[in-house]
Amino acid sequence: MREVIGKTENKRERILLAAVEVFTCRGYNSARMEEIAEIAGIGKGTLYEYFDSKLHLFNEMIIRCWEEYSHSVTSDRIQELSFEEIIWEIVQGHFKFSKEKKKLARILFWDTEIMAEDLKEWMDTRRKEREKLIKQIVDKAVQEEEIKPVDYMLVYIILAGLIGSIWAFNILDEWEINPEKLADQLTDAVMNGIRR
């Protein structure tokens, strides 16, 4: 019994992994279902036993990856950390994830134009949640006089920007720096500015 379920789950899993590989390398439109099937080591038709269409497969892959990403970035003990520590955690977590799965990050954050409407909504909801979380963190830090009374959107922009730029422009490939050190420096820059 367990074997059958395992096998089935396994195949679905293998398809999703193959999908990550192909979608991230080629982008949605250039990805061919046949290649995904080949990489998953199954027949073309089998894909459609597990996913209704190319778009459905893509959407499921995105959701799966987003969840994986969330786990890797969000700390469980976020309530206990200071603002400075939170920034450090976010930057470092994101950097680690991006370094490992650079292409995935690209698809995940930017390749949104072909997403189905419901996936867009789903991602929007996730984004709003995140925005709200940052608002709470900023408000708390302002209240506790850890930071200046800034618009939380400003912090959001800065953070999102740092996060974005970390994997963009192929910086990661060329700049040898470890996540912790990068997190140190960026956190310092954000907290204290770069003015002498």
Place this chain on the structure above:
Amino acid sequence: MREVIGKTENKRERILLAAVEVFTCRGYNSARMEEIAEIAGIGKGTLYEYFDSKLHLFNEMIIRCWEEYSHSVTSDRIQELSFEEIIWEIVQGHFKFSKEKKKLARILFWDTEIMAEDLKEWMDTRRKEREKLIKQIVDKAVQEEEIKPVDYMLVYIILAGLIGSIWAFNILDEWEINPEKLADQLTDAVMNGIRR
């Protein structure tokens, strides 16, 4: 003779403008050459008199737009400005450009998957130039003791990040703020940090 050339140049221009319109609205893969021809007001076959292929047209469009972008972001009197002023100029220039040409910005900065190898190289060269420019600016500012002695890559990341996040996440649509004010705030945050 000159008239023909003039006419020709004109047509090439019209094609490029139409290409911007179509590629930015539909994305590379969904863009159809026929639509580009229609918008340019010419025959489908004529496209191929001016551009070898869809990819070539896309590449030329990217180059064209990048140059336009560079003009709008880079000030001529960059040598005369202080570091703080330069950051302000960059942020504000980018914000303005992005707000006006949101979709173009997206394609320009992130839709890299379909770029031909030579375009990738071209963009890499541009990026290196820009990196070098920032290095000079940072070095000068450090030397003149305007800012702390930071790794110029750090500044590059922060700047690139801010630039990226400005148009990402649909922030632009939802956040009503004018370019100057945003530039003020971000410049202040970068220079002085957000710590109280």
Place this chain on the structure above:
Amino acid sequence: MREVIGKTENKRERILLAAVEVFTCRGYNSARMEEIAEIAGIGKGTLYEYFDSKLHLFNEMIIRCWEEYSHSVTSDRIQELSFEEIIWEIVQGHFKFSKEKKKLARILFWDTEIMAEDLKEWMDTRRKEREKLIKQIVDKAVQEEEIKPVDYMLVYIILAGLIGSIWAFNILDEWEINPEKLADQLTDAVMNGIRR
């Protein structure tokens, strides 16, 4: 042992019933084996234990239905009836069958394009039998001076025509008339003509 056979026979039967349902609703090409299996309440693979292929299943279904039709149209005591009564019986029997199983009739009489060669032959044999029967009936009626000495093919055409038109053109849906009355009128028209 007998139970297994019984079970088996039962299953074959259920498949044929399901086939009637699906083939008549969807037509041959749009019918899916999976749906037939579902309706029969068996697994997809099991179909192929009982029928070699979709086409074989279709053919067997046709044969089954044709026999059912023959029973409903042909009277046992055909020898005892007058020509007029026979026509009445045929028209009324066909009308009844068609009204109940309109879609089946359509498949049975007209959807011949996908029939396998051997089924075509089978149906041809059936048709010849029927033609022969009508020839006998006509000859007898002519001999007994019940009708004029007409070519039996003429009668065959008229009968086949009436039979065909009864269910065609959606007449059945729109024209509220009971089988007996229709049979009365048509028999009268055939026997006596419509001239005043």
Place this chain on the structure above:
Amino acid sequence: MREVIGKTENKRERILLAAVEVFTCRGYNSARMEEIAEIAGIGKGTLYEYFDSKLHLFNEMIIRCWEEYSHSVTSDRIQELSFEEIIWEIVQGHFKFSKEKKKLARILFWDTEIMAEDLKEWMDTRRKEREKLIKQIVDKAVQEEEIKPVDYMLVYIILAGLIGSIWAFNILDEWEINPEKLADQLTDAVMNGIRR
């Protein structure tokens, strides 16, 4: 100028002719667009320059053929003819058309299940027109006391039936009789009945 139009029209025409050939031989579902293209002597893609889809092509073919059929069956001087003559004309016209284009007739009258809704409506309208025409003819004949006061639907069924049976059951292939003689006999049977 005329040449270009001629050429284009010619190609559309050739596609329609090829479509008749393939659809009538294979039926809608088994017909392959590629075969139609081959027979028309053009490329696969060219079909789609002239017809949006397989269904559109089928529909246009049906309409075309129906019009052709109508011309061949309907006499211009129908008002001047007696009821008997009209029946004679209809039977003989239909017989001629069917003999020449047996398979087309089959598709035209019976292969209705895959027709698009609007084509079904179109054919229904045609059918209603025809029904109305027959009603007028019957009413006139009844009024002028040429025939008994019968329900016009009865005549419609008989006519439609004769028409149907003429091409059905492969009768045409096996029965050597010329159109005029058949029309004579059937008209006589309808008018006077077959009772001695």
Place this chain on the structure above:
DNA sequence: TATGAATGAGAATTCATTCAT
């Protein structure tokens, strides 16, 4: 030079059939 009709490679998807269990 300009055109757009013609093309056909290529992609997504379906479904009858197979076969390991």
Place this chain on the structure above:
DNA sequence: TATGAATGAATTCTCATTCAT
């Protein structure tokens, strides 16, 4: 014997590109 997961041939349709005019 019964099953249904797996398969891949087959099919429709798209669209970048060509080429005769």
